[in-house]
Amino acid sequence: MEYHKLFFAILLLFAFLESFADAALHFHEFVIEAKPVKRLCRTHSTITVNGQFPGPTLEVRDGDTLVIKAINRARYNVTLHWHGVRQQRNPWADGPEFVTQCPIRPGQSYTYQFTIQNQEGTLWWHAHSRWLRATVYGALIIYPKLGSPYPFPMPKREIPILLGEWWDRNPMNVLRLALFTGAAPNVSDALTINGQPGDLYRCSSKETAIFPVEAGQTILLRIINSAMNEEMFFGVANHKLTVVAVDSAYTKPFATNVIMIAPGQTTDVLLTADQTPARYYMAAHAYNTANAPFDNTTTTAILEYISAPFRAKKGQSLKPIFPQLPGFNDTASATAFTARLRSLSKAKVPLEIDESLFFTVGLGLMNCTNPNSRRCQGPNGTRFAASINNVSFVFPKRNSLMQAYYQGQPGIFTTDFPPFPPVQFDYSGSVPRGLWQPVKATKLFKLKYGSKVQIVFQDTSIVTVEDHPMHLHGYQFYVVGSGFGNFDPKNDPAKFNLIDPPQRNTIGTPPGGWVAIRFEADNPGIWLLHCHLDSHLPWGLATALLVENGVGKLQTVQPPPLDLPRC
Numbered sequence: 001m002e003y004h005k006l007f008f009a010i011l012l013l014f015a016f017l018e019s020f021a022d023a024a025l026h027f028h029e030f031v032i033e034a035k036p037v038k039r040l041c042r043t044h045s046t047i048t049v050n051g052q053f054p055g056p057t058l059e060v061r062d063g064d065t066l067v068i069k070a071i072n073r074a075r076y077n078v079t080l081h082w083h084g085v086r087q088q089r090n091p092w093a094d095g096p097e098f099v100t101q102c103p104i105r106p107g108q109s110y111t112y113q114f115t116i117q118n119q120e121g122t123l124w125w126h127a128h129s130r131w132l133r134a135t136v137y138g139a140l141i142i143y144p145k146l147g148s149p150y151p152f153p154m155p156k157r158e159i160p161i162l163l164g165e166w167w168d169r170n171p172m173n174v175l176r177l178a179l180f181t182g183a184a185p186n187v188s189d190a191l192t193i194n195g196q197p198g199d200l201y202r203c204s205s206k207e208t209a210i211f212p213v214e215a216g217q218t219i220l221l222r223i224i225n226s227a228m229n230e231e232m233f234f235g236v237a238n239h240k241l242t243v244v245a246v247d248s249a250y251t252k253p254f255a256t257n258v259i260m261i262a263p264g265q266t267t268d269v270l271l272t273a274d275q276t277p278a279r280y281y282m283a284a285h286a287y288n289t290a291n292a293p294f295d296n297t298t299t300t301a302i303l304e305y306i307s308a309p310f311r312a313k314k315g316q317s318l319k320p321i322f323p324q325l326p327g328f329n330d331t332a333s334a335t336a337f338t339a340r341l342r343s344l345s346k347a348k349v350p351l352e353i354d355e356s357l358f359f360t361v362g363l364g365l366m367n368c369t370n371p372n373s374r375r376c377q378g379p380n381g382t383r384f385a386a387s388i389n390n391v392s393f394v395f396p397k398r399n400s401l402m403q404a405y406y407q408g409q410p411g412i413f414t415t416d417f418p419p420f421p422p423v424q425f426d427y428s429g430s431v432p433r434g435l436w437q438p439v440k441a442t443k444l445f446k447l448k449y450g451s452k453v454q455i456v457f458q459d460t461s462i463v464t465v466e467d468h469p470m471h472l473h474g475y476q477f478y479v480v481g482s483g484f485g486n487f488d489p490k491n492d493p494a495k496f497n498l499i500d501p502p503q504r505n506t507i508g509t510p511p512g513g514w515v516a517i518r519f520e521a522d523n524p525g526i527w528l529l530h531c532h533l534d535s536h537l538p539w540g541l542a543t544a545l546l547v548e549n550g551v552g553k554l555q556t557v558q559p560p561p562l563d564l565p566r567c
């Protein structure tokens, strides 16, 4: 108790001091609890934050500090992750279960405390414990420091657009069943915009999200893909979208009819209400790259001009106008969109590389001794798996990686993650069946503080090619190049964009292709690197980077908070 008082006294002192620099301190309580939520005609006991679904929107400025007390009143272990926040020297606030912390047990609490440093734009937060993030998520909006403007005309309104997925059952049970049978988890029953499926689903149209706009106004849509397993195309009928930022980093503005956004990513777009006053649908549906089942439904919300004639005159239809979205497998459109992204200003891309890593990412199949078993319901009596460089990541159970590392506890992980695949093969071609089974392990890759790192993610065609949205915690990286087929280390680097590549925290591998990222390992700690499709994460499509401390306090992980949960 005394510690806590002292702690808060110090915090208040800092708040006082910082008020001179316009930095604010935001205290919040996030109570994680089950609440009845009705969708698709049925009510489910849904895990929420403060009874809200989606959860509360956090609005802060660059430089502000957040202090969020997470109180677990649900019946599951939980952790919260602040997706895209760099958490400089502060992995303790990052949140992935068994990576930087042990879970918050039912009835327990943990206070996440962190400062936003040199980030502006749209991020989000979500549970990082099994499939709780299906309903435990919300927007995290970072405005520029007081007095510094956006690098684009000030919009009249700002609207967070959270794309999500809804299961007409408990998502935790969907995962549990899949992990038992070894088969793929059931696909969702609806896609959602701000928690609502929209007009095209049963029992939903009364609650479709409606966004009023005045003719002539320009508004900012902060689009977040918080879905579990679906990349999406999003568009608004008859309206151009001008992309100005992705993943809390500004981009050179460009106009487009449609965006493609992967789970984990955010895209900020300006929209000018310059069309005939009426009602227009905004809509999203899946961009599916795998040879696998997916949710092929379409979610909608309505952009409504305030001056539009709402009451239908006789014989007039007031059905909103529907946007044209690319087909479910339109990789050409997805690629064309992603290829247009550029950093707004000249980027500080590492030019000399200290660590050049080549990571194959993809699915796999675990053979069963008894293929007829109820536990081997994957293809041909196997269990689904996934891996990076043939290592299928196993999350520890006895302690979190970061706590084990900090306490010097052996036996929780090893640091021999391979920098390239153990066997070379035609990754995107036809892969011999003998290479389909990965090895389960908890291997981390160690990086020296300050090293300049390049990672090429190479999708494999094992089981199926697929766009895997790879997310790195604790960092923003530059996406310097991508292509289809196998990465060619001789010729492809010459085509890298080292001038103004986009900065992101999540980037997809083109299906059957590769993507290259660069960053400086200047944030010490253990940082999860994983596919943001939540069917792939429990199968092992992950690893973690262990970035060593540098010299002195400012290059060293700060001490853990006193209330950090123990396993």
Ligand code: C2O
Pocket (backbone or CB within 6 Å): 081, 083, 096, 126, 128, 264, 471, 473, 528, 530, 532
């Ligand atoms: Cu948004 Cu590790 O996650």
